[in-house]
Amino acid sequence: MMKSLFPIIDNNEFSVPDVFDNFFNNFMWPQQQFSMPKVDIEDRGSEYVMTADLPGVNKEDIHLSYDNNVLTLSTTQQAENNTQDDQKNYICRERSSSSFCRQFPVTGIQEDQIHASFDNGVLTIVLPKDAQQVQPDHTINIQ
Incomplete structure:
Protein backbone atom coordinates (compact mmCIF):
# COMPACT_ATOMS: atom_id res chain seq x y z
CA MET A 1 0.00 0.00 0.00
CA MET A 2 2.50 2.62 1.15
CA LYS A 3 5.42 1.10 -0.78
CA SER A 4 4.49 2.99 -3.92
CA LEU A 5 4.55 6.31 -2.05
CA PHE A 6 7.79 5.65 -0.16
CA PRO A 7 10.04 3.38 -2.19
CA ILE A 8 12.68 1.37 -0.36
CA ILE A 9 16.28 2.00 -1.29
CA ASP A 10 18.17 -1.19 -0.75
CA ASN A 11 21.80 -1.91 -1.39
CA ASN A 12 24.61 -3.46 0.60
CA GLU A 13 25.62 -0.25 2.36
CA PHE A 14 22.31 1.53 3.00
CA SER A 15 18.75 0.38 3.68
CA VAL A 16 15.75 2.51 4.55
CA PRO A 17 13.32 0.53 6.71
CA ASP A 18 9.75 0.36 5.59
CA VAL A 19 8.55 2.34 8.59
CA PHE A 20 5.33 3.56 7.04
CA ASP A 21 4.14 0.13 5.92
CA ASN A 22 4.98 -1.33 9.30
CA PHE A 23 3.21 1.54 11.03
CA PHE A 24 -0.01 1.13 9.11
CA ASN A 25 0.08 -2.67 9.06
CA ASN A 26 1.00 -3.19 12.71
CA PHE A 27 -0.52 -0.17 14.43
CA MET A 28 -3.64 0.68 12.51
CA TRP A 29 -4.52 -2.91 11.57
CA PRO A 30 -2.51 -5.27 13.73
CA GLN A 31 -2.35 -8.82 12.52
CA GLN A 32 -4.39 -11.12 14.65
CA GLN A 33 -2.08 -13.59 16.24
CA PHE A 34 -3.33 -16.85 17.65
CA SER A 35 -1.48 -18.53 20.42
CA MET A 36 -2.21 -21.56 22.50
Missing part, protein backbone atom coordinates in the same frame (compact mmCIF):
# COMPACT_ATOMS: atom_id res chain seq x y z
CA PRO A 37 -3.03 -20.84 26.11
CA LYS A 38 -0.18 -21.04 28.57
CA VAL A 39 -0.36 -24.16 30.74
CA ASP A 40 1.56 -25.16 33.87
CA ILE A 41 1.50 -28.72 35.19
CA GLU A 42 2.74 -29.25 38.73
CA ASP A 43 3.48 -32.56 40.44
CA ARG A 44 2.45 -32.17 44.07
CA GLY A 45 3.27 -35.73 45.08
CA SER A 46 -0.23 -37.14 45.50
CA GLU A 47 -1.75 -35.20 42.60
CA TYR A 48 -1.03 -33.28 39.43
CA VAL A 49 -2.35 -29.74 39.21
CA MET A 50 -2.75 -28.17 35.79
CA THR A 51 -3.31 -24.42 35.50
CA ALA A 52 -4.27 -22.86 32.17
CA ASP A 53 -4.67 -19.17 31.36
CA LEU A 54 -7.86 -18.65 29.35
CA PRO A 55 -8.45 -14.89 29.28
CA GLY A 56 -11.71 -13.81 27.70
CA VAL A 57 -13.12 -17.34 27.66
CA ASN A 58 -16.49 -18.08 29.24
CA LYS A 59 -16.81 -21.09 31.52
CA GLU A 60 -19.55 -22.47 29.26
CA ASP A 61 -17.13 -22.51 26.30
CA ILE A 62 -14.57 -24.79 28.01
CA HIS A 63 -14.70 -28.50 27.22
CA LEU A 64 -12.69 -30.83 29.44
CA SER A 65 -12.52 -34.63 29.20
CA TYR A 66 -10.35 -37.54 30.26
CA ASP A 67 -10.38 -40.66 28.12
CA ASN A 68 -7.83 -43.44 27.56
CA ASN A 69 -5.24 -41.72 29.77
CA VAL A 70 -5.48 -38.47 27.79
CA LEU A 71 -6.72 -35.19 29.26
CA THR A 72 -8.30 -33.03 26.56
CA LEU A 73 -8.83 -29.29 27.00
CA SER A 74 -10.62 -27.36 24.28
CA THR A 75 -12.54 -24.13 23.88
CA THR A 76 -14.69 -22.59 21.21
CA GLN A 77 -15.39 -18.87 21.15
CA GLN A 78 -17.93 -17.41 18.81
CA ALA A 79 -17.88 -13.75 17.90
CA GLU A 80 -21.22 -12.03 17.76
CA ASN A 81 -22.72 -12.51 14.35
CA ASN A 82 -25.41 -10.01 13.53
CA THR A 83 -27.46 -10.12 10.35
CA GLN A 84 -26.98 -6.37 10.07
CA ASP A 85 -23.21 -6.75 9.71
CA ASP A 86 -23.45 -6.63 5.92
CA GLN A 87 -24.97 -3.16 6.10
CA LYS A 88 -22.24 -1.67 8.31
CA ASN A 89 -19.13 -0.08 6.91
CA TYR A 90 -16.35 -1.45 9.07
CA ILE A 91 -12.94 0.19 8.81
CA CYS A 92 -11.40 -2.54 10.90
CA ARG A 93 -12.93 -5.74 12.21
CA GLU A 94 -10.70 -8.01 14.27
CA ARG A 95 -13.16 -9.99 16.38
CA SER A 96 -13.66 -13.47 15.09
CA SER A 97 -14.44 -17.00 16.13
CA SER A 98 -11.62 -19.14 17.44
CA SER A 99 -11.04 -22.53 18.96
CA PHE A 100 -8.21 -24.68 20.18
CA CYS A 101 -7.66 -28.17 21.49
CA ARG A 102 -4.77 -29.45 23.60
CA GLN A 103 -4.22 -32.98 24.79
CA PHE A 104 -2.01 -34.19 27.62
CA PRO A 105 -1.14 -37.84 28.23
CA VAL A 106 -1.62 -38.48 31.95
CA THR A 107 -1.46 -42.00 33.38
CA GLY A 108 -1.93 -43.43 36.85
CA ILE A 109 -4.65 -41.11 38.11
CA GLN A 110 -8.05 -41.63 39.72
CA GLU A 111 -10.48 -40.71 36.96
CA ASP A 112 -13.48 -40.37 39.26
CA GLN A 113 -11.64 -37.89 41.52
CA ILE A 114 -10.65 -35.34 38.85
CA HIS A 115 -12.06 -31.89 39.54
CA ALA A 116 -11.70 -28.47 37.97
CA SER A 117 -12.47 -24.86 38.77
CA PHE A 118 -12.49 -21.69 36.68
CA ASP A 119 -11.92 -18.26 38.23
CA ASN A 120 -10.95 -14.95 36.59
CA GLY A 121 -9.79 -16.55 33.36
CA VAL A 122 -7.69 -19.25 35.04
CA LEU A 123 -8.67 -22.90 34.76
CA THR A 124 -7.32 -25.20 37.49
CA ILE A 125 -7.58 -28.98 37.09
CA VAL A 126 -6.65 -31.35 39.91
CA LEU A 127 -5.75 -34.90 38.87
CA PRO A 128 -5.29 -37.10 41.97
CA LYS A 129 -2.78 -39.88 41.48
CA ASP A 130 -3.75 -43.49 41.97
CA ALA A 131 -2.60 -44.50 45.47
CA GLN A 132 -0.69 -47.45 44.01
CA GLN A 133 1.18 -45.12 41.66
CA VAL A 134 2.33 -42.69 44.37
CA GLN A 135 5.84 -43.62 45.43
CA PRO A 136 8.30 -41.69 47.54
CA ASP A 137 11.13 -39.98 45.71
CA HIS A 138 14.05 -42.25 45.10
CA THR A 139 17.43 -40.58 45.27
CA ILE A 140 20.14 -41.96 43.05
CA ASN A 141 23.69 -41.68 44.31
CA ILE A 142 26.21 -40.44 41.78
CA GLN A 143 29.56 -42.22 41.91
